[in-house]
Amino acid sequence: MLSNDLTGMYAKYGVMDTASLVFDRMTERNVVSWTxxxxxxxxxxxxxxxxxxxxxxxxxxxxPNEYTFSTNFKACGILNALKTGVQIHCMxxxxxxxxxxxxxxxxxxMYSKCGRIDEAATMFNVLPVKxxxxxxxxxxxxxxxxxxxKVLLLFHRILENGLILDEYTLTAMLKACSCLGKIREGSMIHGFIITGGFPCSEAIELFKQLQNSGMQVDGFVLSSMMGVFADFALVEQGKQVHAYAVKICSGLELSVSNSIIDMYLKCGLLDKAERLFNEMPMRNVVSWTxxxxxxxxHGFRKEAIRLFNQMQSNDIEPDGVSYLATLSACSHSxxxxxxxxxxxQLCRNRRIKPRIGHYACMVDLLGRDGRLxxxxxxxxxxPLKPNVGIWQTLLSACRVHGNLQLGEEVGKNLLIxxxxxxxxxxxISNIYAEAGCWKAFEQVEIDKVVHFFYGGDDTHPMIEKIHDVLEEMEQRMKQELGYVHEVKFALRDIDEESKVESLRAHSEKLAIGLAHLRGGWDERRVIxxxxxxxxxxxxxxxxxxxSRIVKVVFVARDANRxxxxxxxxxxxRDYW
Incomplete structure (x- = not known):
C-alpha cells in the first residue's frame, strides 16, 4: 500500500505531523500502518x-505482529511502565x-529497564533461540x-556457545570488570579487543561510551585503553586519555601511571615517559621494568643498566620480567x-627460575659476539626444552657470522x-643465499618467499611519485656520502639492478618517501x-x-627495538 510507504517514510525521518496526517486519511489500515x-x-x-x-x-x-510488540516493549522500558509491559507480555x-x-x-x-532483573533472567532462560x-x-x-x-558468568557462557563478540558485549564486560575490579577478566577482554579482530577505532569508541554512560571510569579501563594506544602507536589518543586520567581519582593509581609510561615508550616518546617516571611518588617493580x-x-643501554641497579638499591626485588628486560637491553647493545x-645473578637467585626467554637472550648475546x-x-x-624461537635466534647468528655448517645443523632442528x-x-634459505650457495638455496621449498623478502607494495596511489623521491634521495646520498646499497639483503640470484629495485621497495623506505611528499624536510620535524x-x-x-643530509630525526619501531x-x-649502534 502506497499510504503505508508514505507513513513509514515520514515517520522514519521524524516528520510526525505529516506521517499522522497521512495515517488519519487512510481509508484502509493494517498492522504495518499502525506499527x-x-x-x-x-x-x-x-x-x-x-x-x-x-x-x-x-x-x-x-x-499486532512481532515488530509491533518489539516497539512497544521498548516504549515500556523507556517509561518504566512495568504494568503496561506485563499486559503486553501476556498478549x-x-x-x-x-x-x-x-x-x-x-x-x-523491558524487564531489565523496569528494574525487574529476576523476571528478565527468567524470560532469557526460556528463550527457545538465543x-x-x-x-x-x-x-x-x-x-x-x-x-x-552474573555478567562474568554470562560472558563465559557466551564464549562456550562460540558466539562472535561485538562492541555491545565488550562495553558491558568492561563496565562489569570496572565495577568489580576484575583485572584478570578485564585483561581477557582487552585481549579480545586487541587480538580478536576488534577494530581499534571501535575499541576507542568503547571508551567514549563508557565515559558518556556516567559510570566511574576506573584504573583498569584506563590501563586497558593505554594498552590499545600503545599497541597501535596512537600517540594523540594516548595523550588525550592521559589528560583525562589526571583529572580523576583513578588516574592516580599506580597501574595507570605504569600503562601511560608504557604507552609513551612504545610510541617513541621517551622524554615524556622519563618525565612521568621521575614524577611518580611511588613505584613498584612494574614501573621500573x-x-x-x-x-x-630505544638503545639507551647505560640507562637501562643504571635503572636496574638503582631499582635494587631502592630495595625493589627484580622479578623474571625485570631480568628479561635487562638481558634484552644487554644483548641489543x-x-x-x-x-x-x-x-x-639470575641463576643464583633462589626465588626466580630462568625461563626460556632468559636463555634466548643469552643465546642472542653470545651469538652477536660470534660465540656460536x-x-x-x-x-x-x-634444563628447559628448546623451542623454535631459541633455535631461530641461533640460526640468525649463524647467518650474520657466515657459519653455514652450524646453520645447517640448527636448521635441521628447526624443521624437526x-x-x-x-x-x-x-x-634456512637466507643463510644459504648469503653463503653464495644458490643451488642449495633453490632446492628449499618456499613458494611465497619472494613476497617476504623483496615484494614491494605497488598499490598506493602515489607509488610512482614515492619511487621518484627515493631515487632522488639515493642519488644525493651517493654524491654527498658515497652511499651504496647493501645488495646482500636482496637474497636472490638476480642482476644488480633488480636487487636495487627490490631494496627500494622495502616498506620503511616507501613510508619515508610518502612522508616527504606530504610534509617535506622540516628540521624541526620528527618522522x-x-x-x-x-x-x-x-x-x-x-x-x-x-638523516645526515636532510637534518631530520627519524624514529623507527621494528619487531625488536x-x-x-x-x-x-x-x-x-648497528646492533639491529
Whole structure:
C-alpha cells in the first residue's frame, strides 16, 4: 500500500505531523500502518504516544505482529511502565509471538529497564533461540542492576556457545570488570579487543561510551585503553586519555601511571615517559621494568643498566620480567660482560627460575659476539626444552657470522620441531643465499618467499611519485656520502639492478618517501615509522645517511627495538 510507504517514510525521518496526517486519511489500515506510526513516535522520543497507538490498534481489532510488540516493549522500558509491559507480555504469549527472537529479546530488555532483573533472567532462560542480541541484552541488564558477577558468568557462557563478540558485549564486560575490579577478566577482554579482530577505532569508541554512560571510569579501563594506544602507536589518543586520567581519582593509581609510561615508550616518546617516571611518588617493580624495557628498546643501554641497579638499591626485588628486560637491553647493545653477569645473578637467585626467554637472550648475546658454539652448548645444556624461537635466534647468528655448517645443523632442528612453518624455510634459505650457495638455496621449498623478502607494495596511489623521491634521495646520498646499497639483503640470484629495485621497495623506505611528499624536510620535524618486522641492514644504512643530509630525526619501531636516526647515526649502534 502506497499510504503505508508514505507513513513509514515520514515517520522514519521524524516528520510526525505529516506521517499522522497521512495515517488519519487512510481509508484502509493494517498492522504495518499502525506499527510504522508507532516506530516514528518512539524514534521521536514520544514513547507515550507509541503505547496509546498500540491500544487504539488493539481496540480496533488489529492483531499486532512481532515488530509491533518489539516497539512497544521498548516504549515500556523507556517509561518504566512495568504494568503496561506485563499486559503486553501476556498478549504476546496468547498470540504466540513471545518465542520470536526479536520479541523475546525486547521482553528481556523491558524487564531489565523496569528494574525487574529476576523476571528478565527468567524470560532469557526460556528463550527457545538465543542470538548475540539476547546475550547482550541480558549482559546489559545485569550491568545496570550492578550484578557484575552474573555478567562474568554470562560472558563465559557466551564464549562456550562460540558466539562472535561485538562492541555491545565488550562495553558491558568492561563496565562489569570496572565495577568489580576484575583485572584478570578485564585483561581477557582487552585481549579480545586487541587480538580478536576488534577494530581499534571501535575499541576507542568503547571508551567514549563508557565515559558518556556516567559510570566511574576506573584504573583498569584506563590501563586497558593505554594498552590499545600503545599497541597501535596512537600517540594523540594516548595523550588525550592521559589528560583525562589526571583529572580523576583513578588516574592516580599506580597501574595507570605504569600503562601511560608504557604507552609513551612504545610510541617513541621517551622524554615524556622519563618525565612521568621521575614524577611518580611511588613505584613498584612494574614501573621500573617498563622503564628498563623502554630504555633497552630505544638503545639507551647505560640507562637501562643504571635503572636496574638503582631499582635494587631502592630495595625493589627484580622479578623474571625485570631480568628479561635487562638481558634484552644487554644483548641489543653488545654488553657481553654485563649480560653474563646479570644472567649468572639470575641463576643464583633462589626465588626466580630462568625461563626460556632468559636463555634466548643469552643465546642472542653470545651469538652477536660470534660465540656460536657456546650459544649452542647453552641451548643443549639448559634444563628447559628448546623451542623454535631459541633455535631461530641461533640460526640468525649463524647467518650474520657466515657459519653455514652450524646453520645447517640448527636448521635441521628447526624443521624437526616445526617442519610446516614457512618462516623456518625462509631463514634456512637466507643463510644459504648469503653463503653464495644458490643451488642449495633453490632446492628449499618456499613458494611465497619472494613476497617476504623483496615484494614491494605497488598499490598506493602515489607509488610512482614515492619511487621518484627515493631515487632522488639515493642519488644525493651517493654524491654527498658515497652511499651504496647493501645488495646482500636482496637474497636472490638476480642482476644488480633488480636487487636495487627490490631494496627500494622495502616498506620503511616507501613510508619515508610518502612522508616527504606530504610534509617535506622540516628540521624541526620528527618522522615516526612503525614496522612489524625487523629492519634490514640496508634500510638502517639508508635512513642513517638520509638523516645526515636532510637534518631530520627519524624514529623507527621494528619487531625488536626502536631506532632513532639523527645526524647520520642510529641509536642501535648497528646492533639491529
Amino acid at each position: 510504522a506510526l508507532m516506530c516514528g513516535q518512539l524514534q521521536s522520543g514520544n514513547a507515550r504516544a507509541t503505547l496509546s497507538l498500540f491500544f487504539q490498534m488493539v481496540f480496533s481489532c488489529f492483531k 504476546s504469549i496468547l498470540s504466540g509471538f513471545e518465542s520470536v527472537p526479536v520479541v523475546g529479546n525486547s521482553i528481556v530488555d 542470538n548475540l542480541v539476547s546475550w547482550n541484552t541480558m549482559l546489559t541488564g545485569y550491568t545496570i542492576a550492578g550484578q557484575g558477577e 617498563v622503564m628498563i624495557t623502554g630504555y633497552g628498546k 653488545g654488553l657481553i660482560q654485563e649480560g653474563e653477569e646479570y644472567f649468572s 658454539k657456546e650459544a649452542k652448548d647453552l641451548i643443549e645444556s639448559m 620441531l616445526e617442519g610446516k612453518n614457512p618462516v623456518n624455510y625462509v631463514m 615516526r615509522i612503525f614496522k612489524d618486522l625487523r629492519i634490514c641492514g640496508d634500510c638502517d644504512d639508508f635512513v642513517k645517511c638520509l 626502536f631506532h632513532q636516526f639523527k645526524d647520520g647515526l642510529c641509536s642501535c
